Every structure is written in structure tokens, then in C-alpha cells.
Amino acid sequence: MGVSRETMYHFAEPLLQFACQKSGCDSQWLDRVMDSIVGSDARSQPFFPTFSGLCYDGFPLQLCVSSSRDGEEIILIGDPFANITEMTLRVSESVKSVASLLYLTQCNDLENLISATIDAIVPKDEKDISGLSLGALWLAAGVTTKSFALYTCASWGSDRDRKWEKIAKWFANVLKRDYQARVTIDSLKCIAIPECACIEGSVAGHVRAKIYFRLCTASTGDSLSFLPVADPIVLEFLETVIQRRNIAFSGIIFSIGFLVETGKISDSKIDVCCHCVVRKPSEWKAVFAELHRLDPLVRFDNSSEIVDREHVELACIGIGLDTRKRVRINTYWKPTA
Numbered sequence: 412m413g414v415s416r417e418t419m420y421h422f423a424e425p426l427l428q429f430a431c432q433k434s435g436c437d438s439q440w441l442d443r444v445m446d447s448i449v450g451s452d453a454r455s456q457p458f459f460p461t462f463s464g465l466c467y468d469g470f471p472l473q474l475c476v477s478s479s480r481d482g483e484e485i486i487l488i489g490d491p492f493a494n495i496t497e498m499t500l501r502v503s504e505s506v507k508s509v510a511s512l513l514y515l516t517q518c519n520d521l522e523n524l525i526s527a528t529i530d531a532i533v534p535k536d537e538k539d540i541s542g543l544s545l546g547a548l549w550l551a552a553g554v555t556t557k558s559f560a561l562y563t564c565a566s567w568g569s570d571r572d573r574k575w576e577k578i579a580k581w582f583a584n585v586l587k588r589d590y591q592a593r594v595t596i597d598s599l600k601c602i603a604i605p606e607c608a609c610i611e612g613s614v615a616g617h618v619r620a621k622i623y624f625r626l627c628t629a630s631t632g633d634s635l636s637f638l639p640v641a642d643p644i645v646l647e648f649l650e651t652v653i654q655r656r657n658i659a660f661s662g663i664i665f666s667i668g669f670l671v672e673t674g675k676i677s678d679s680k681i682d683v684c685c686h687c688v689v690r691k692p693s694e695w696k697a698v699f700a701e702l703h704r705l706d707p708l709v710r711f712d713n714s715s716e717i718v719d720r721e722h723v724e725l726a727c728i729g730i731g732l733d734t735r736k737r738v739r740i741n742t743y744w745k746p747t748a
Contacts, residue, residue, distance in 0.1 A: 422746040426474040447512040448489025463493035464545035467686040488551040518559035531581035532563040558613035588674030619668040638679040648730040662687035682729035
């Protein structure tokens with residue numbers, strides 16, 4: 412299905428209005444951010460959302476509400492230039508969007524890490540690029556607190572060992588010490604497939620290099636026992652969100668973050684596809700109430716409000732724990748027709 416860029420922005424309007432309303436950010440700044448994370452070509456150009464892997468229906472934009480004891484952060488995530496069918500051009504135009512978003516989020520200090528990540532993960536050979544059916548990267552911008560994230564596709568290629576070798580070389584380039592990262596890869600390479608290599612940072616610092624992965628085989632709790640999310644509170648989260656539903660491996664994605672300055676594990680997270688555990692808005696509000704009991708100091712005000720808005724649905728929900736066992740719940744929202 413092809414729609415115009417104007418139509419795509421029309422669909423996105425409920426998310427953008429919510430972001431402006433809750434963050435108090437300048438609407439013109441948000442428009443420029445939007446142009447960076449979805450691509451800044453003329454809004455009258457054809458747009459084909461089925462070429463994006465960000466949402467299950469191909470839409471190239473999500474709004475994340477990240478809830479912790481520190482409050483609720485709002486983040487926009489986009490798949491730039493998902494309307495370009497020629498993959499080499501799409502990759503090059505997507506990479507060009509990075510510089511403008513770094514400037515808008517005041518995160519230019521991340522430039523060297525971003526360049527190292529693109530060099531290590533984004534393919535350059537035409538044959539490898541042709542395997543990127545859903546694009547090479549996603550971009551994210553913090554709206555409440557200015558922050559930046561680059562997510563690069565690490566799943567291209569057919570050899571799982573080579574994929575993990577690619578991740579190991581990347582960690583060696585971006586972490587000051589990569590020992591924990593190498594140990595982590597050794598624990599994962601037989602049971603998981605890397606999906607994404609990510610750099611996240613903000614104007615406040617706290618820069619992390621993150622790897623996202625999916626399990627490719629059933630594993631015991633011991634296989635992931637070294638992660639912060641190997642905690643009873645995460646099992647409670649999964650029982651609350653999934654309940655008795657069957658869900659494929661592909662419906663759950665894990666991530667591990669490493670502090671760039673030290674190379675130590677900082678946090679880990681599990682995200683669940685909400686298209687795999689469909690609920691009505693009222694049912695999701697009940698889930699939020701249950702999750703609030705995991706840590707009564709983590710509030711869900713914004714998530715409980717946006718779930719009632721028209722033309723918006725929950726795309727994904729996740730729980731993260733840092734090494735101090737502090738909980739973060741992320742809800743990811745997408746537009747609907």
C-alpha cells in the first residue's frame with residue numbers, strides 16, 4: 412500500500428500532539444526532529460510504510476513512554492526514508508539524517524561513536540545492502556530530555572557466527588574495555604541471533620552501547636542468569652503481559668547495555684510485541700495497574716492517558732532493570748488509521 416507523506420504525517424499527528432503537550436517542547440523543533448527521523452524529502456512524495464520493520468504493519472514511527480522512579484520520558488523513534496525502494500539510496504539517505512538529529516538533540520559529542528557504529532555494522536557491499544529488506548537503521552530523539560539513539564541492523568547475512576564477530580569488533584571499537592562484552596557474546600552466540608547494535612546518549616551523558624538479540628532456541632534460566640533482567644520481577648512482568656497466551660520467539664526481543672566509559676554492563680531489557688498479545692485499551696489499563704505494583708514509585712500516567720486516545724495503539728511493551736535493580740517500563744505507541 413502506498414500513501415503520500417502528507418497522509419503519513421496525518422496519521423502521526425496524535426502522537427506528535429501528545430509529545431508536545433506532555434513535554435512542552437517547541438512544535439517547530441519537533442517538526443524538524445520528525446523530518447530527521449522519518450526522512451526530510453518533500454511531504455508530497457509517495458510513501459510506502461510496508462517497507463519499515465519498526466511496526467508490525469510497516470508504519471515508520473513510534474512514540475515511547477519510558478517510566479521509572481525518575482519520571483516519564485517521551486521519545487520518538489523513526490525509520491528514515493522508508494519510502495525509498497532502492498536500498499542503496501535508502502541507506503545513504505538514512506545515514507545523512509544522523510547529523511541533523513545529532514544537532515537537534517544537542518548530542519554532537521556522540522559523533523565519533525556514531526561513525527564507528529555505522530562503519531562497523533552498516534553494510535557497504537551491494538550484495539549485503541540488497542539483503543536489508545527493511546532498511547539499515549532507526550533513529551530516536553528524546554523529547555522530554557534531549558537524547559539521541561542510533562539503532563543499526565545487525566541481522567543481515569546468513570552466518571550467525573559472522574554476525575556475532577561483527578558485534579564483537581564493534582564493541583572493541585566503541586567500549587574502552589570490552590571484556591564483559593566478549594564474555595556476554597560467548598554466552599549468547601549459541602542461543603541467540605543479534606538484531607541491532609545501538610548507541611544511546613543524552614545531553615546529561617550516560618552513553619551506552621547496546622546489543623539487541625532474539626533467542627533462536629529454548630534456553631534455561633541459567634543461560635541468561637548474568638543479565639540484570641534475570642530477576643523474579645521480570646518473570647512477574649512477563650506473566651502479567653503474556654499471561655496464558657502462546658508467543659513465538661520472534662515476539663520477544665532482549666537487549667543488554669554497556670557503559671562506554673567502563674565497558675561494564677549497565678542494564679538489560681525485554682520487549683514484548685503487543686500485536687502478539689492483543690488487548691483492548693481498557694485491558695491494557697488494567698495491565699498498567701498490575702505493573703505499577705511491581706514498583707509503586709514508577710508511574711504510568713502518560714501511558715494510561717494515551718491508551719484512551721483515538722487512532723493510537725500499543726505496539727510494544729518492555730521492562731528494563733539496571734545493575735541496581737531499578738525498574739523501567741517502556742510502552743511503545745504507533746498510529747492507526
